[in-house]
Amino acid sequence: MEIIGIHHVSAITKNAKDNFHFYTEVLGMRLVKKTVNQDDTSMYHLFYADEAGNPGTDLTFFEIPNAGATHPGVGSISSTSLRVPDNKALEYWQERLTNHNVDHDGITMQGERKVIHFRDPEQQRLTLVSDENNSGVAGGKVWDRSPVPIDKGIIGLGPSKLTVRKPEPTVNILTKLLTFKQVGSYPSDIANQPDILVFSTGDGGTGAEVHLEERKDLPQERPGRGSVHHVAFRVKDREELTKWKDRLEEIQLPNSGMVDRFYFRSLYFRDPNGIMFELATDGPGFVTDEEFEDLGESLALPPYLEGQRKKIEAIIEPLETKRSH
Numbered sequence: 001m002e003i004i005g006i007h008h009v010s011a012i013t014k015n016a017k018d019n020f021h022f023y024t025e026v027l028g029m030r031l032v033k034k035t036v037n038q039d040d041t042s043m044y045h046l047f048y049a050d051e052a053g054n055p056g057t058d059l060t061f062f063e064i065p066n067a068g069a070t071h072p073g074v075g076s077i078s079s080t081s082l083r084v085p086d087n088k089a090l091e092y093w094q095e096r097l098t099n100h101n102v103d104h105d106g107i108t109m110q111g112e113r114k115v116i117h118f119r120d121p122e123q124q125r126l127t128l129v130s131d132e133n134n135s136g137v138a139g140g141k142v143w144d145r146s147p148v149p150i151d152k153g154i155i156g157l158g159p160s161k162l163t164v165r166k167p168e169p170t171v172n173i174l175t176k177l178l179t180f181k182q183v184g185s186y187p188s189d190i191a192n193q194p195d196i197l198v199f200s201t202g203d204g205g206t207g208a209e210v211h212l213e214e215r216k217d218l219p220q221e222r223p224g225r226g227s228v229h230h231v232a233f234r235v236k237d238r239e240e241l242t243k244w245k246d247r248l249e250e251i252q253l254p255n256s257g258m259v260d261r262f263y264f265r266s267l268y269f270r271d272p273n274g275i276m277f278e279l280a281t282d283g284p285g286f287v288t289d290e291e292f293e294d295l296g297e298s299l300a301l302p303p304y305l306e307g308q309r310k311k312i313e314a315i316i317e318p319l320e321t322k323r324s325h
Helices: 016-026 087-099 167-177 238-250 311-317
Strands: 006-012 028-039 042-048 058-063 074-083 103-111 111-121 125-130 156-164 181-186 197-200 209-214 228-235 264-270 274-283
Touching: 006 016, 006 042, 006 074, 006 156, 006 274, 016 028, 016 042, 016 058, 016 311, 042 311, 074 087, 074 228, 087 103, 087 125, 103 264, 125 156, 156 167, 167 181, 167 197, 167 209, 228 238, 238 274
Parallel strands: 006 058, 074 125, 156 209, 228 274
Antiparallel strands: 006 228, 028 042, 042 058, 074 156, 103 111, 111 125, 181 197, 197 209, 264 274
């Protein structure tokens, strides 16, 4: 039983059309699945990733049209990182973000890595992190039809940053329940704040880290558009996920039980600081119901929702994602 790394991150958008434009045309990610939130089929669930939606590359969004603004604070997944191949790629991205009028902080350091902190149009807090000299969990493969050059493109998810008022309960979950180990720390960008702690699992590296920020000066986060709903961690297969379920029940930690998401199987629970964690299997994957060439072009529904297709399509706003072949 070992957590392999980050599986996916799921966030909130108010507008699927504008979200689709930004993440595919500006960031150059591929929409690999256009589906609906299986717990509320009135909203889209969009998956952006590498060429095939390989585990560890998916940034997903639930569309909630009436979502208000996010009020940042503790008890949150406060930043999502996206990996790029090297420092030279960061130089390309600094220019690209400027040219697209994206709010960013330029190239800075985060520990020993070069990064660019930036915000999407809904103030989603994002970081491009360089994989220069990185070892550990391998990145994905940039889609060859991305508007971003293959040698500069986003190759997966990097560290997720958690912001909490009391770090100890979250540290306990990461290290005593899950398989993370503290491997370092780096100074906060905010004056007079504790160092940010770095936890790593599996083969390590940018694709297998959680960064933990302690902030006693902030209120509880009020989520909305531009906030993160949950971070999912990778487990090998269904058999191992079952063992995790048994482990959570053994320690009497409330959880969702096994949930079949069709493209992967999941298990959800909250840490004592209220942060939603998911454990998700690496397979079956996104080519289960679409051909590789057609990923993300049509509304995909798992078999158990197919009978509701007409009802679902009558409720959700049409979103044109078909590409010219």
